[in-house]
Amino acid sequence: MALVPLDERPVNVELPIAIAAIAGADLVLPPDELMPDIRVPGQADAIGDWLAEVAPKVDAAVVSVDTLAFGGLIAARTTDDSVVTALSRLDRLRALKATAPDLPIAAVSLVMRATNSYNPQEEPLYWAEVGKELHRLGALHHRDFLVRAKALADDGNAAELQALRDSLDPAVIADFEQRRLRNHQVNLAMLGMAAERSVDPLLITADDTAEYAAGSLEQVWLGQWMTVLPTGGEVLMYPGADEVAAVLVARQLTCLSGVAATFAVACAEDDGLGRIAKYENSSIETAVARQLKASGARLVTDDDAEVLVIHAPDPHRRDFVHDKISFDEVDRLAADKTAKLIARLLGEGRRVALADLRYANGGDPLLVENLIANGLALKLSAYGGWNTAGNSLGSVVAAAAAAQIGRAMGTLDEGAARRMLIHRLLEDYAYQSVARPQLERRLDADYKTRKFEAEGLETSIETNMTAELTTLLHTIAPGATGVTNISFPWHRSFEINFVLTGVSA
Structure with missing residues (x-):
């Protein structure tokens, strides 16, 4: 299967590869040099060329629309690519289906988030100053929409909404809302492709959801078009993001095997x-x-x-x-x-x-x-x-x-299934719940920041974490040898990558 990942992180690359391996399947991915590198967008046009080149050689494809249209997850929130440019890149999917009508193409497209934070690492840089305000703005607009549609009682929300808009730089509001509009148009275009069966299934997913939010309101509009459009390919919309490629790999395994x-x-x-x-x-x-x-x-x-x-x-x-x-x-x-x-x-x-x-x-x-x-x-x-x-x-x-x-x-592949199980136990329990909180307490105490900015700090953390996780691994799987090649792909503690050694079926 061909996979166009959402970005370069392990959950979007290594996890789908591991899922495919369990069933004895192989994934092919774009060359590393085409992929994004944190805030540096991937080469969207070249990734489209790569997909067209490998399509005749594979049995199915899984495509992250954010990467095909913009160059990756962060790029979909931060680049200035026009909607015309994005939609022209998506036409590669329509052309691919026309030339290979029997190729199953599964796609996932994200509803742009508005995280409730002042962390600009994955957002436009103005998030450091007004991120929480923009998150609140989306919630207030959602509530205002429901009030005007008579689906929610008027609770005085309009005054807070106007006050918040007046407090924000109009240029920032314009930039943020135009990005949302552009990405919303991409999702509408993908609904059209699903209706004509250029892709099947289409998953529209959203991370960092809330009851009232800009993204939640967009899902209302998208849901209406899902209802109105004639039935084509299957379309599902729900919370999620980084797990979706793995899910769609399983979906394509089902499609190809009939099981x-x-x-x-x-x-x-x-x-x-x-x-x-x-x-x-x-x-x-x-x-x-x-x-x-x-x-x-x-x-x-x-x-x-x-x-x-x-x-x-x-x-x-x-x-x-x-x-x-x-x-x-x-x-x-x-x-x-x-x-x-x-x-x-x-x-x-x-x-x-x-x-x-x-x-x-x-x-x-x-x-x-x-x-x-x-x-x-x-x-x-x-x-x-x-x-x-x-x-x-x-x-x-x-x-x-x-x-x-x-x-x-x-x-x-029993060995692949066992490695996957042990890897998740080690990462999700041993690292995320045990080792990582301890690491962050040390960073807070010694550096007053959780960023890996001090000279030599990341290398030191990698060395120490290798020893810590190897010890924890031995409690989970006593026959395993150890943990090697630890790295932090986005130079923060949130994501970790490593290799297990001495794990067999």
Whole structure:
């Protein structure tokens, strides 16, 4: 399969490669020199040329529209490319389908976010000064739209909206809203391509969602066009971003093999599936249904089906990045319930994939350490607990689905499946929930910043983290040798890349 990734980070490159490998498939990607490098956009036109060149040699394609149109995720928020330029690049998909009508092309396009922060690393530089105000502006415009549509009671929002607009530089507002309009036009164009089946499926996803936000309002407009347009290819819209390429790899494996993975869903807490996770705007039950559908999998109630176990979100919506989490008896009880559910299911001979959604940006140490202590962690078919609930759900479903497809086709790579499981346990639990909070406390104390700016600091962190993660790896998988090639692709602690050694089937 050909993959045009969302950007160069491991979750958008290494994760889809690993998902494909589980089923015995190979991914081909654009050359590194064409890809983005943090804020340096990828070479969008050359990536389009590459896709046209490899298309006759592959069985399917997965395309990130933000990369094809703008050169990557950050580029879609920061470049000055016109809508005419972006749409002309997207015409490559239409031309590709015309010349290779039997080539399955799956695509994902993002609704532009407006993060509630003053961090400009992934945004226009004015985010450092007015990022939170622009986030609030989108929320107020959304509410104003609903009031004018008589879908929400007038609560005096208009005065706050006008005051905020008056306080902001008109040039900044114009730049921000014109970027949103441009990207919205790209999404509308992709709906047209889905209607004519140039792509199928099309996923329109959004990260950092909120009940009221500029992106949430855009989803209302997009949803209306999804309803109005004649049925063509399948279109799904839901929260997500970095997991989507892995999900679409699983979807294309389903398309090519004719094998649809099946899952039953279980949660140890009675109200768990009805909760809404941090950074998302719909229930976990809805999120599960969307991720299964996006991957081509089916939800069943069969007594012998693989079980997708949901470790339900924390009602307090805590986050390993922003909160110093101390665990109480409620947390311990929740972890114990999920661990007992997994033990029972495994004891019945069921395959179990675990979506560890209790906390944002890291797995639940209480749960994972319970599973390790009882010899259950490595009996899972898949695990995920990173970043948002959507990220975790998508990666878990994709990995477990790829294994089911590979098993049915006789192409399952047991070693790849085991490496994927151990990698996610090590990254999502050991790094994100254990090692990274300790690292950030050291950075706060010694440097008063979490940026890797001091001379030699990043190299020192890589060396220390190699030792820390190797020690943690031995608790997860005692037979594994170690961790090598640790790096931080965006020169911050949020993303880490590494290679496992001594891991076999």
